[in-house]
Amino acid sequence: KKIAFSSLRVIEPCAFEDTDLRELNLPEVEQIGVCAFVSNSHLRRIAIPLKANLFFIDPLADDSEIVDTAFSGCHINHVDLIGSIHETVSSLHMESWRNDMTHEINQINKTLENSYSSKQNTAVIRWWLQSVCSRIEHYKTEHxxxxxxxxxxxxxxxxxxxxxxxxxxxxxxxxxxxxxxxxxxxxxxxxxxxxxxxxxxxxxxxxxxxxxx
The missing domain is CATH 1.10.287 (Helix Hairpins)
Structure with a gap:
C-alpha cells in the first residue's frame, strides 16, 4: 500500500507497527515516535520533510543510550526529501554550493542501498537529516x-x-x-x-x- 498522511504531524509510538505499508508520504510530519513503523517489512520508500529532530529521542538520554527504532525491521532503500529545501538549494548563489547540497541530499539512498541493515536505517536517516540541516544552514549564512x-x-x-x-x-x-x-x-x-x-x-x-x- 502507498499512503500519504497529508495532515499528520505527530506519529505516536508503535502507531503503525507490523502493517502492509510499502510507500509512505509524510509531508507535514514534525515528530515520529519510537517504533512508529517497526516491523513493516514491505516498506521500501518514504517521503519526509527536512527536520533535524524528526525522530523522538529521550531528552535525558546521552549519545550511547539513543535507540533508533522508528523504522526498525523496515527494508527502506529510498528516502525523498519534500518541502521547500529544493527551492532553497536551487536559489543558492554558487553552483558549487548547489552541487554539494544535491550530492548530500542524494547520498542517503546510496547509503541505505549499500551499507546498512534494517535495524540501523533509522539511525542512518537521522544522522543524514542532521547533516543536511547543518550544511544548508552553513550555505544560507554564506548566501x-x-x-x-x-x-x-x-x-x-x-x-x-x-x-x-x-x-x-x-x-x-x-x-x-x-x-x-x-x-x-x-x-x-x-x-x-x-x-x-x-x-x-x-x-x-x-x-x-x-x-x-
Missing part, C-alpha cells in the same frame, strides 16, 4: 553574506551615478555662469540623499527575490 555585499555594491553604484549626474550639471552651469560657486559637499550630500531613496526601492522590490526561503 546572506553575498547578498549583503551585493547590497553595498548597489548602494555605491547608485551613489556614484547620482554624483556623476550632479557633476555634469555643475560643469554645464559653470560654463554658462562662471561666477557661480559650486558647493561640492552640498552636491555630494544631495547625491547621497537621492541614492538613499533609490536604494530603498531596490531593497523593497529587488533584493527580496534574492533571499532564501
Amino acid at each position: 546572506l553574506k553575498v547578498l549583503k555585499a551585493a547590497t553595498v555594491l548597489l548602494e555605491l553604484a547608485l551613489w556614484k551615478a547620482k554624483l556623476s549626474e550632479k557633476d555634469e550639471d555643475e560643469s554645464s552651469d559653470c560654463a554658462k555662469v562662471k561666477r557661480i560657486k559650486i558647493d561640492v559637499e552640498d552636491a555630494r550630500s544631495e547625491a547621497r540623499g537621492s541614492c538613499g531613496a533609490g536604494m530603498n526601492i531596490i531593497i523593497k522590490n529587488v533584493l527580496p527575490f534574492l533571499e532564501l526561503k
